[in-house]
Amino acid sequence: MKLMQGILLINKDKGFTSHDVVALCRKHLGLKKIGHxxxxxPMARGVLPILVGKATKISNYLMGQDKVYEGTMQFGYRTDTLDADGEILEVSPNKIFTEKDLLEAMKLFTGKIDQVPPMYSAIKIKGKKLYEYARQGQEVERKTRQVEIYSFDLLDLSGDQISFRVSCSSGTYIRSLVDDLARELKSLATLVDLNRVQVGNFSLDQCHSILDLKEGKLSAGDLIPMDQGLDLQKIEVQExxxxxxxxxxxxxxxQSLDxxxxxxxxxxxxxxxxxxxxGFIRINKCLLEV
Incomplete structure (x- = not known):
């Protein structure tokens, strides 16, 4: 019987947390060693790589991979979470922007930029997650972090909503990007839809649905070999x-080595x-499927 280890790509639905999907995988695949x-x-959907078996040992490598998102932002209000799941904090007069206005502002957020992580995030400060402070009504000072936006494209403009596509480095908060863009335009906005369409080399069309998982349609044959998730130099060693x-x-x-x-x-x-x-190599992390 083929061992259940590798990368399972799930198209996460809205309303599920990443932890929810891991729990479903453990239940329906009958395995404990699973991670994301x-x-x-929760309000986002799209590509969520699930690591099964020994593949959990490569989580650090996949977490650092680039991402591509498609989303929709709505002007006129701002929430505490910066997305549609939050409570409205501020409203602003309806402004209708031209395509030129938007494209010029979006250019300012392309390349290496500094971001302040949102209060509703899992980043830890003094041993406590930011969202835990936020739920207690506390605002905590956060250091800016440099991220890179490779491209920030306008897909559609319809009244007070715009749809966009962002290719970015790991660690980028699209909610913060939306908030910063609105501020640049002297307005307010909230992220109302977000779809992660790519993680590293993995795309949405490779993903399986949560329904397929629940109905027991997924097996070892649906897992991607873990080495395909590693963007590293390949070295062949004599038998x-x-x-x-x-x-x-x-x-x-x-060989010349990375x-x-x-x-x-x-x-x-x-x-x-x-x-x-x-002139010598050794295995630092053994991942052989045995």
Whole structure:
């Protein structure tokens, strides 16, 4: 029987937390060792990579991958969460912006920018998550974080709503981006819809539905091999060194090496390797499916 380990791509529906999806996977796949690769807000939908079995060991690598989102923002009000799930804090007179107004403002938020994380987020300050402070009515000073917006495109303009597409680095808060854009336009806005359409090389058309999961239609064959989720250099090692690799020993390698790389031997993915000293490699994280 094929082992249940790898990456399961789920198209998360609105209303589910990332933790909800993990719990459903544990229940319907009958496994305990399952995790996700970073929180997707309950009001958001889209690509949520679920790590099964040994694939949980590569969560740090997938969390840092770039993302692509498509969303809709509505001008005229701002909520405490900066999205449609929150309570309205402020309203502003209805302003109708031209396409030119929007495109000029959006250009200012392309490239490397500084963001202040929203109060309703899972970032920890003094051992406590920001949303826990927010629920107690406390505003906490947050440091700005640099993120990168590779592209910020206008998809549609309809009255007081615009639809957009954002390609960005990991750690970008689209809610904050929407809020900052509105402020630049001397207005207020709230994120009312968000769809994550890509995480790294994984896209929405590769995802399975939560309904398929609940109906027991997913199996080991639906999992993507974990090495496909790693954007690392690929190194092939001679078969003679297989046992040495598996025992954590260093073996010779004549290739030019990155800091970390995917190691293959005997036509199979062994794990993530490092070079302890020039001309040699060893397995730092064994991920062989055995």
């Amino acid at each position: 690769t970073g929180t997707l807000d 003679d060194y297989f046992n040495a690799l598996m025992f954590g020993q260093s073996v010779p390698c004549s 800091k970390e790389f995917k190691v293959y031997c005997k036509n199979q993915f062994v794990g993530i390797g490092i070079s302890p000293y020039p």
